Amino acid sequence: MNTIDQYQINIQDSQNHIAIDERLIQVIQEAVCYLLQTEKVNQAEISLAFFGNPAVRALNQQYLAHDYDTDVLSFLLDSEADPEQQTTEIRGAGKRIEGEVIVSAEMAVAMAEKYQWSAKHELLLYVVHGLLHLCGYDDLSEDELQLMRTKEQQIFDHWGLKIPRREE
Template sequence: MQRGSYHIDVTDSQSKALLDAGRLHKIAADVLSHENVASAEISVALIDGETMRELNNRHLGHDYDTDVLSFLLDCEGPSEPSSNGPRGAGKTLDGEVLVSTDVATRAAVDFGWSVESEVILYLVHGLLHLVGYDDLTDDEKAIMRERERYHLSRWNLRPVYAESSELEGSDAFPAVDPTAPSFGVRG
């Protein structure tokens, strides 16, 4: 594990859920550290569904609310993923993670855990996209899920995924549009 220099700014512009920005900051730093990121400047924004829908439409042309969007603004370091180690190894990152608390609130009810836990899952997922993981193929999705479970377990959280529950047929977490990707799309 590499301890890097991380500047993480958590802003909360929504009113749906009472969330601990300090805890989210610690979790983000922990994920970056355990992915061996050398340094990072990360903005985390907790936003409502309407704002997420506007941003998703503006940046990706998707006119629906989604759970998380991540935008890698700059990355220095290895561009090829490590075959046997964290994909953030040695990287310097500048990025943004946007989390919809409206989607988190709906999904938390469906999956039987807290809104904060769902938000943490989205945060971890968005950060993993920034460090170089993707979920466009079944193999990549399995790797990403493994990393999500690893990071969440460090905070005593165990995610429930739709394909392993009665919500058969939907992808990882419900989005407003059933044709939407399971998680936000990395920009």
Template sequence: MVRRKSQRVIDIADEQTVLDVDPKPLRMAVERVLVEASIVRAEISVALVDDAAIREMNRRYLAHDYATDVLSFVLDASPEHVDGQIVVSVETARAEAARWGWSPADELLLYVIHGALHLVGQDDAATEQRDAMRRREREILASFGLEPHWESAAGEREREEPES
């Protein structure tokens, strides 16, 4: 059996001034999603932006004129390779973290995991798909020692799912 060397590049572009963000856990989360999806080659960029920037992207690319938490864009993909972009709003993460009693860094981690799962083909349009995606989010968050805030809330958190 020939083992192929992994060629996964994950760039974090911090384009906001809302919070100081440690990129290491974000990069680790994307790497974990890629490994578990058997993605050997990847070029993933993660952009940390404010609400104004994500609103503009949401309007331009999805015709939704509002800020959202996370957007993901697959630029190219095959069974073992993916090139894509994840865009997360640090401003939304800060607001949602305060709402749920979480740290903004943990909320950002959730958004990046969610976006990365979309890049490897997971969807959340239907209830069954959404449940499967939530299970994956829960498992990956647990690997960081985190329990999803929707687990501790009364019932599962109902958040508007981004169209990514």
């Protein structure tokens, strides 16, 4: 577990598809903190877990009754918001969140090949996407999906990385 300012980040690696070394852990922690700061989240306790497709699919079945592989699952365990800091543009503003983000490293490897970029960048994209869900964004409508895609790219702009175009 690592504590950076007001954010606690716990990372569990239970897969063998992507080497999650100290450097990648540092990048992931930096990305989580940058996103939470950008979203003006007051305090957060985030658990990130990296698995293969079978484990993520089992969780998807168990908790969401979805019988298919997926790239990322987000579970908001607890949330409080300061109403005076809330905005519709920045949905994390003033929040204290506790949540879990479950990522399929196996899917990241497959999709990175499809989109012709690094599996580690694809993995990071899943982390960012999951965190945006915890902040209050969703992708159930076309407008919301486009907002999430914009937010994802804004985070990746911090590293000068362009996310490959996704066709839904």
